Amino acid sequence: MHLGDTLFEQHQARLQRARQACVERACWSPFPELPARYPEAAQAQARGSAAFQAHLGQDGASRAFALSQPGTTGTLGAEVSPYTGKPLGVVYPQADIDVLFDAAQKAIPSWAEATIEQRLGVLMEVVERLYADHLFELTHAVMHTAGQSYNMAYAGSGVNALDRAIEALVYAEQAMQAVTPHARWERQFGSSTIALDKTYRLVPRGVAVCFTCASFPTWNAWPSMMASLATGNAVIVKPHPATILPMAISVRVFRTVIKQAGFDPNLVTLAPDTVQDPIGKRLVQHSKTAIVDFTGSVAFGQWIERNAYPALAFTETAGCNTVVLESVDDLDAVLRSLATTMCMFSAQMCTSPQNIYIPALGVRTSQGLVPFDSVARQLADAVQRLTADPKKAAMILATIQSPQTLAMLQQMRAQGAAHGQVLLEPKPYVHPEFPDARTSTPLMLQIDTSQRALYGEERFGPVSFVIRCGDGADALAQATNDARTCGGLTAFLYSTDEDFIARAERAYAHAGAQLTTNLTGAMPLNFAAAYSDYHVTGLNPAGNAALTSLAFVASRFCIAQSRRPSRAIVASKP
């Protein structure tokens, strides 16, 4: 029995449960959401921490990340931990791109000729090995590159990302299983019968290039890689130069499992680059590139969408996520929820709210109308309360991934003060465990709609705009216009008016933002659950592909058929 088949059987129950989850879209995960619930958590966390430490350079000497892939021409790597401000000291193989493409192409045929089950078995095993052997190592790697908190790195970049990976496998399987492998076809032509045996082969597109982003590398990368690999393609991973380690660890796990299953490990390789000498455009326009998956900036994402041809492009970029605060029952609960979500990972998530529209006359509540200025002030106070205590701030804000974000904050603060009002000044807080961490509390600006130049694009990081607009209808029109024209993944609505909610649901659906209405309480408003929440609609500039729908997988392979006279007898009437 092929090892792929053994692995498929081994993971069949989990995959079956995942299929059900994708149909029903109710809550499910095979993994514990909290680090403490991980099996033998203390030992596993200690092992993960040690594994991470073992990657790092010592005493100023860098340490080479071992990756036995072909075409290595040197080493590179200049990651700096947002927590310590110090270089990680890890260097990675710098790759001759042409060698990687050749190796990837060579690896495809035997992988493509494996059965769907064999490929799924191998890839489900990758998921299991990432979970069982590398999760806390990855948690630390994400912390010290992306700058996430430990808990978010575990949950958001760990188990939730693995759930998204399994989800992609489910949809890939569904798209492939829709094609019967064989058929017998028989028809009369005049007086004779023609009987044909037909064979339908799934042919992969070729080599996929997967770009991963600085702040949330695994969450988009794993499902993209799984979608390409399950359908028979190879993947070259191009990590953001600031956040290579989580992807290097991932690539090595993919390679190891693939090799152990008897396939060519060059199905998955790493092509890191530096800020000084980027290779992204060369990868996209390489003659052998068949698929591009991209997570990152709007500018480069749109360049890819325009220039990837003839490669397919799947993008997730960014946008202006909006809030409409029209009317509420419990204003305090709403503001607490909003404040929490605005602070999560210092708003360095593609789902973080940025533009908060409040009617000029204020917000209707069960206690009466609360004026605009008062709502704005209370929201700023709620944010301030969350971030005043460094220990709490550390858990929720974590760090600022890029020094450029701090520069942007200063620039926004100056412009906001000139054209509006600074509701909350950003300032560093001292992280209790990492005193040198790059941190900032959020900047909040109060502004009116004449200043759209300030908020009419994504300002990636902890800045939000409380925007004075007309009435509720105007708030909705402004907010959905932001989503439609600037892009927007998520949207948040508070209203006690069912007619208004119905209009907003339609308007946001057409603007292409995933809407959350009247949610308060313990769940972060922008939490996106695998198997249940679709991430990105494809309807606005925030990206052209959803995690995960059939459209995300169905074009990653083609169908080639062959037909010939059936070996059974071809009858001929007398």
Add this chain to the structure above:
Amino acid sequence: MHLGDTLFEQHQARLQRARQACVERACWSPFPELPARYPEAAQAQARGSAAFQAHLGQDGASRAFALSQPGTTGTLGAEVSPYTGKPLGVVYPQADIDVLFDAAQKAIPSWAEATIEQRLGVLMEVVERLYADHLFELTHAVMHTAGQSYNMAYAGSGVNALDRAIEALVYAEQAMQAVTPHARWERQFGSSTIALDKTYRLVPRGVAVCFTCASFPTWNAWPSMMASLATGNAVIVKPHPATILPMAISVRVFRTVIKQAGFDPNLVTLAPDTVQDPIGKRLVQHSKTAIVDFTGSVAFGQWIERNAYPALAFTETAGCNTVVLESVDDLDAVLRSLATTMCMFSAQMCTSPQNIYIPALGVRTSQGLVPFDSVARQLADAVQRLTADPKKAAMILATIQSPQTLAMLQQMRAQGAAHGQVLLEPKPYVHPEFPDARTSTPLMLQIDTSQRALYGEERFGPVSFVIRCGDGADALAQATNDARTCGGLTAFLYSTDEDFIARAERAYAHAGAQLTTNLTGAMPLNFAAAYSDYHVTGLNPAGNAALTSLAFVASRFCIAQSRRPSRAIVASKP
């Protein structure tokens, strides 16, 4: 009950049978393949002929095709029958493009908010009305624009095209039904439970532009239109200026049925143009274009693939379809089948073979080796026999759609004589019913692989190249290289060597051509059966989309979700 639901119930049995056919890919059609088997055939054919005649201008005066769509600024139309050489005298509404886009956009919301079943019900009714009320009218319209024979216009452009339309509906339904409309999701966050009701809406992309070709308009157009409409989009049809009438009739039927079902008929409109003043590029780059379906030339198809962004593009262009003649049991049977297929509609099908590779040493047969020259000669003789009798020629060759094809034939003849050998001279034959018909028997050239400039691109029309190459392996390498680099939809292989066949199946699958092996007998080799044969792989320049796979439909709509706290009680642990 909504009329859409009534229609869905009415057509449910047919749709269910079509779903089964798409899964099993065995032979099925709800329609009779031959005109004589049509219910009350004689009367129906007489009615169809009369309906066609009623479209035509009389005594030099043109007749306006009535289409009550908005934005009409004038009339145009200059179709000439390839059978009579005379203008049809039909003029069509010339449209203000912006008005059509605005009307299409306005028509979308109520259509998009109808249920999947309602849309499918309406579109299955369109299929039924085209079949029951317009099939022979369309048959004549296709004959006198595309120049097909009566039987092909009925079968290929009639019932088979309707089958492809139903097939597209099946896949659109499958992709849409994969998205549950509602879910209830519940999870613990800390000590509290969050329960959300989630709604998933299917949001159409917007306005699709469907380009239809001169020689085979309905076969690609109907399934493309169905794929876009079923998923909630509107369609603007841009017919080739030489072949407007079949699409004008189609558009009117779509509009009538849609309107009767209570939707806005501007979901489907016609945007004809002239050769002198083409509007294709303006349509593709219109800011409101969301989807482009294209059938036609490689050059414009590739321009669309490059320039449609941000619209999605689905293309079927053309290519060099190849034959490899390696070894056979019964050479006569093989050559008869090849000759028939080479003559079908004067090779004006995107599936017609063009490049015939024969090993220099000849073809192994059960009677021994037959030398190259002899095989070439016998093939030319077989073609000659099929076309010598004008009555038989009329049935199989039909007419030449475009006068440019005759010019191309002369040019190819001259170049072929200079660089190779003319196996068969093209010459007009006199059509028994239409003495003024534009006709030509096929041109066949014998040539070697040094003359690839001649055959290394599609020569649309009745020209074929018998190419002397090395051995069987070389024949296969040359042929698959043609498909890979020049495009190729179909491929035909004759070999008695199972190892060679297995290699060829793999090689053609990677080159992206649909392969038919060792077929002889009554079926045209290039016959593509709806529900069974995938048309175009997307793996080579012959097009990027298959009729029909999930990939053809899945990205025509997006998924927008909204979620809010469940009306059921949100529990909170003490």
